[in-house]
Amino acid sequence: MRIPIILAACGLAFSAVPANAQTAPVWAGAWGYAPADSGAGEPVQPAGTYRYRVRLSQAGNAMQLTFSNAEGDAPLAISQVTVASPIGAAGTEPRGNTVHPIVFGGKPGIALPRGRTAISDPLVLPLTNAQDVIVSVTFSTPTRPGRTNLGMEMAFAPSAPQAAFTPIKARPYLSLVSVRAPAAPCTVVAFGDSITDGYLGLSAQTRGWPGRLAERMAQLPAARRCGVVNMGISGNRVLRAGRAVSALERFWRDVASVPNVTHVVFLEGINDIGGSGSGADAVTPEDLLNGYRQFVARAHALGIKVIGGTITPAFRAGYMSPAKEQVRQAVNAAIRTGKVFDGVVDFEAAVRNPAAPADLRPEFDPGDHLHPNDAGLRAMGDAVNLALLTPRG
Incomplete structure (x- = not known):
């Protein structure tokens, strides 16, 4: 007999939910x-355990985790994954009596060869909107x-007796958390480069302007609330590989793979402009706009709407110039016509x-003249018109 553990206050209730509790379950991206x-x-890092503190942007009655080695340089092996409620309002310490194992095909671990992802079995448990969970991932490699x-709050400890967890700043191998809900009206993928990723935004739980958008969504009635999934990558470009493959190439990996995705808020292009050369190597407005149209075509083929963001100012950033600033302004003028997105x-x-x-x-300028600080990222999240992000139908 399985006895559910019920936590008071802000803890998780890891109890079984009957399979017939919902009639038309919908899986949706939540982080x-x-x-x-x-x-x-x-x-x-040696073999050891990462702890990730994750804030969900959608409620549900089950969760599924995706781990990725898509851009890795060596094969990896996961030996154990658990999910738990956090002890407090901050930090990565799990509440001991809430730890629940995640399995893959019924087994506790799974191999992650180079270029591969792995999706866990569903874990049935009640989840609330804006709830924090601690995901602990142990690698044997x-x-x-x-x-x-x-x-993002995360910590690492090597696989050694009595090894302590210490904070670490690194991209997580956890790439997606999906939840199952009786109704998930819409899911928004925030897609872009470092400004979407949240670089220089130091809020522990609210990552970048998408985190602020998720906060605003959390205040809406459930029937109107979209989940928000941040798929920004620092250094990413639209037209060619920069940090990770190009936006056009990673559409399929980082947008199409998100369950129930209905909208993309797209902000990318400053790295294409700033990182381009001169002469034949220079990126023109039409080059970038054609890339945008290609991205939109991919999305429309799957019934996904794309909301385009104007490129933020960066004139005094190290890789910009007067000519490149003219390209940025021309691209923004085209976006504002409403004919691209x-x-x-x-x-x-x-x-x-x-x-100026x-x-x-x-x-809003932290000193690099490129990445908005927390206040600037908050202003960007507030600039999104929620009327653009409505449920299908």
């Missing part, structure tokens, strides 16, 4: 972190995660300096 490559100079995470979010207007529109507002 995401797109995989990206780690550089050859990144430090290698060394790992070398990409070091681009700044806005299914809707528009004017991110540029939300963070630009009124006195090619620059970030001083209070």
Whole structure:
């Protein structure tokens, strides 16, 4: 006989839910972190356990985890995964009496060859919107995660007796959390580069402007609420590989694979502009707009709407120039016509300096003149018109 464990206050209730409790279950994305490559100079971690603190953006009665080695440079092996309620409002310490195992085909571990992903068996348990969970992942092999995470609570401990967990800043191998719900009206994938990823946004639980969007969605009635999945990658480009494969290539991996995806909020292109060369190697507005149209065509083929974001100011960033700034402005002008995407979010207007529109507002500029700080990312999340993100039908 299986005895459910019920927690009071903000804990998880890991109790079985009858299979017939819902008639038309819908799986939907509730959290995401797109995989990206780690550089050859990144430090290698020994076999050990990562703890990830994850905030869900959708309620449900079961969860399923996706782990990715899509951009890895060596095969990996997962020996154990667990999910638990956190002890407190911050940190990665799991509440001991809530730990629940995750399995893969009924087994506790699974191999992750290079370029592969693995999806767990469903874990049946009640989940609430905006709930935090601790996902603990033990690898029996060394790992070398990409070091681009700044806005997510996580910790690592080597597989050694009495080894302590210490905070670490790295991309998680957990790439998607999906939940099963009687009704999941819509799921939004936030797609972009470091500004979407949340680089320089240090909020522990609210990662980047998509995290602020998820906070706003959480205040809506359940029938109107979209889950939000952040698939930003620092250094990513639209037209060619940068950090990870190009946006056009990773559409299938990081958008189409998200269950119940109905919308994409797309913000990408500054790395294409800033990172391009001169002459024949220069990226033109039409080059970038053609890339956008290709992305939209892929989405429309699957019935997904794409909301385009204007590119935020970056004139004084190291890789920009007056000519490249003209490209950015021309691309934004085309986006604002409403003819490229299914809707528009004017991110540029939300963070630009009124006195110098090619620059970030001083209070939003952390000093690199490219990445908005937490206040700027919050303003971007507030700039999204929720009326653009409505359930199908």
